[in-house]
Amino acid sequence: MSIRHGLLALLERGPSHGYHLRAEFDAATGATWPLNVGQVYSTLDRLERDGLVAQDGPPDADGRIAYRITDVGQAELRGWFASPVSAKGAPRDELAIKLALAVTTPGVDVLRVVQTQRTATMTGLQELTRLKARADDGPGDLAWSLVLDSLVFRSEAEIRWLDHCEARVARAAARRPATPTATATATATATASATAPGAPAPAADAAPGGGRR
Amino acid sequence: MSAPVLQLAGVTRDHRQGEATVQALRGVDLTVSPGELVAVMGPSGSGKSTLLHLAGGLDTPTAGRVVVEGRDLAELSAAQVAAVRRRSVGYVFQDLNLLPSLSAVENVALPLELDGVRGGMARRAAREALEEVGVGALAGRFPDEMSGGQQQRVAIARALVGPRRLLLADEPTGALDSTTGEEVLRVLRARCEAGAAGVLVTHEARHAAWADRVVFLRDGVVVDQSGPAAVAESLLPAGGAG
Structure with a gap:
C-alpha cells in the first residue's frame, strides 16, 4: 500500500484538491494512518509527473489546484486492486x-x-x-x-x-x-x-x- | 464504588498427583465488581479453569478465601454453598448443557424451579431473560431447532435468570464461528454493564478484549493484567513467575 494508491482511489470518486484529499483519506482509514498535507501535495506532484493524475482546470480563487485521475492512473489503480499485498520486503518488525x-x-x-x-x-x-x-x-x-x-x-x-x-x-x-x-x-x-x-x-x-x- | 461480587484473596489450590503436589493456583488475588467483565487468559495448565471452579464454589481452595457477594464460602455449610451456587452464580460452558427435551423457556426456568420458585413465576422470569439476550421469540423452540449462537444465548439467559449476579463463563465461544462468538460476547458484556459481574476464561485474545480487564495466569500465578484497572489494583508479584 502506498499513499499513491490511496490518493488514486480517492480521485476515482471525482476531482479533488490536496487539502480535501487529506481529509477524505483520514475519513476512509479512520485516521489510523494520519497524513500531513505536505505528504499529500508531494505525492500529487509525483503522480502528475508520472501521468497518473492531471490538473483539473486552473487554480480556484484560493489558489488551490484540483486534480483528476487519468486513464493511466485508472489502469494503475485497477492493477493495484487486482494484485495481492506482498508480505515480502525487508524484515523490519x-x-x-x-x-x-x-x-x-x-x-x-x-x-x-x-x-x-x-x-x-x-x-x-x-x-x-x-x-x-x-x-x-x-x-x-x-x-x-x-x-x-x-x-x-x-x-x-x-x-x-x-x-x-x-x-x-x-x-x-x-x-x-x-x-x-x-x-x-x-x-x-x-x-x-x-x-x-x-x-x-x-x-x-x-x-x-x-x-x- | 459498590461492594465486589467476587473476591479471591491469596487463593492457593494444590492437586495431588501421585506422590507429588501440583499447585494449580498460588496466592491469587482477584476482585470483580458489579458492572465489570474480567477475562482470564493463560496457557493450558495455567490454572484458568481451577480459578473458575473455585470462584463458583465447585471446588475448595487449599488456602486463601473465596468471597461471593460478601459471603466467605469457607464459613458456609455445604448446603449453604449449594444455595450460593444456585442463587448467586451462573455458569456458561463451552458445552452448553441445555436439556434437549425442554424448550428454551423451560431450560431457562429450570434453575429457578429447582430453587423452589413457582412454575408461572419462573417462566415469566425466564421469558424476560430470553428477551434480554435477544432470543425472546424462540422461547418455545427446542435446542435442536436453534443455531449454535441461539443456543448459547439461551445458555446465558439460563446462567443469569433470577437474582444471580456472578457470571462465570468457560470458553463460551469455543464452538461458535467468529461472528456468532462476537454476538455472544456482546450479550455477556451487556449483562455486565447492566450490573452483573463476569469472569470469562478464554484463550482467544480477540474475545478477551471484550473484557474491562484481562488477567494473565501462568503456572498458577497472576503474572500481569491489562486494562484500565491494571495500575489501581496491583496483583503483580515481583519478577513475574518468581
Missing part, C-alpha cells in the same frame, strides 16, 4: 527483532519481555474492541469497521505469536541443562517445576508446550 535479540542476550528475562508486550498489545486490542463495538452500534460505517477489524486481527495474531514464543522459550529452557549461564528463562521454568517436587524435568516441558485449550 521491531518486535520480532527485539525477541530474537532477547533470547541471545545474557541476563534478559525473555518471558518478561513477552509478557510486557502481550499486556500492551492486549490493552490496545481492548481499545480497538471498544471502538468497534461503538462503530457497529452506529449508523454503519462499513469501511471504518473493516479497518478496525484488520487491526483487531493483527493484534490477535501478534498475541498468538507471543503465546507461541513463550511456549517455545519455556520448552527450550527445560531441555537445556541448568548451568549458571542459562539465565532468566531457566529461572522461570525452574520456579514452575519447583511446585511439583519430584516431578521429572520433562513434566515442566509438557505443561507450557502442550496444545492450548
Whole structure:
C-alpha cells in the first residue's frame, strides 16, 4: 500500500484538491494512518509527473489546484486492486527483532519481555474492541469497521505469536541443562517445576508446550 | 464504588498427583465488581479453569478465601454453598448443557424451579431473560431447532435468570464461528454493564478484549493484567513467575 494508491482511489470518486484529499483519506482509514498535507501535495506532484493524475482546470480563487485521475492512473489503480499485498520486503518488525535479540542476550528475562508486550498489545486490542463495538452500534460505517477489524486481527495474531514464543522459550529452557549461564528463562521454568517436587524435568516441558485449550 | 461480587484473596489450590503436589493456583488475588467483565487468559495448565471452579464454589481452595457477594464460602455449610451456587452464580460452558427435551423457556426456568420458585413465576422470569439476550421469540423452540449462537444465548439467559449476579463463563465461544462468538460476547458484556459481574476464561485474545480487564495466569500465578484497572489494583508479584 502506498499513499499513491490511496490518493488514486480517492480521485476515482471525482476531482479533488490536496487539502480535501487529506481529509477524505483520514475519513476512509479512520485516521489510523494520519497524513500531513505536505505528504499529500508531494505525492500529487509525483503522480502528475508520472501521468497518473492531471490538473483539473486552473487554480480556484484560493489558489488551490484540483486534480483528476487519468486513464493511466485508472489502469494503475485497477492493477493495484487486482494484485495481492506482498508480505515480502525487508524484515523490519521491531518486535520480532527485539525477541530474537532477547533470547541471545545474557541476563534478559525473555518471558518478561513477552509478557510486557502481550499486556500492551492486549490493552490496545481492548481499545480497538471498544471502538468497534461503538462503530457497529452506529449508523454503519462499513469501511471504518473493516479497518478496525484488520487491526483487531493483527493484534490477535501478534498475541498468538507471543503465546507461541513463550511456549517455545519455556520448552527450550527445560531441555537445556541448568548451568549458571542459562539465565532468566531457566529461572522461570525452574520456579514452575519447583511446585511439583519430584516431578521429572520433562513434566515442566509438557505443561507450557502442550496444545492450548 | 459498590461492594465486589467476587473476591479471591491469596487463593492457593494444590492437586495431588501421585506422590507429588501440583499447585494449580498460588496466592491469587482477584476482585470483580458489579458492572465489570474480567477475562482470564493463560496457557493450558495455567490454572484458568481451577480459578473458575473455585470462584463458583465447585471446588475448595487449599488456602486463601473465596468471597461471593460478601459471603466467605469457607464459613458456609455445604448446603449453604449449594444455595450460593444456585442463587448467586451462573455458569456458561463451552458445552452448553441445555436439556434437549425442554424448550428454551423451560431450560431457562429450570434453575429457578429447582430453587423452589413457582412454575408461572419462573417462566415469566425466564421469558424476560430470553428477551434480554435477544432470543425472546424462540422461547418455545427446542435446542435442536436453534443455531449454535441461539443456543448459547439461551445458555446465558439460563446462567443469569433470577437474582444471580456472578457470571462465570468457560470458553463460551469455543464452538461458535467468529461472528456468532462476537454476538455472544456482546450479550455477556451487556449483562455486565447492566450490573452483573463476569469472569470469562478464554484463550482467544480477540474475545478477551471484550473484557474491562484481562488477567494473565501462568503456572498458577497472576503474572500481569491489562486494562484500565491494571495500575489501581496491583496483583503483580515481583519478577513475574518468581
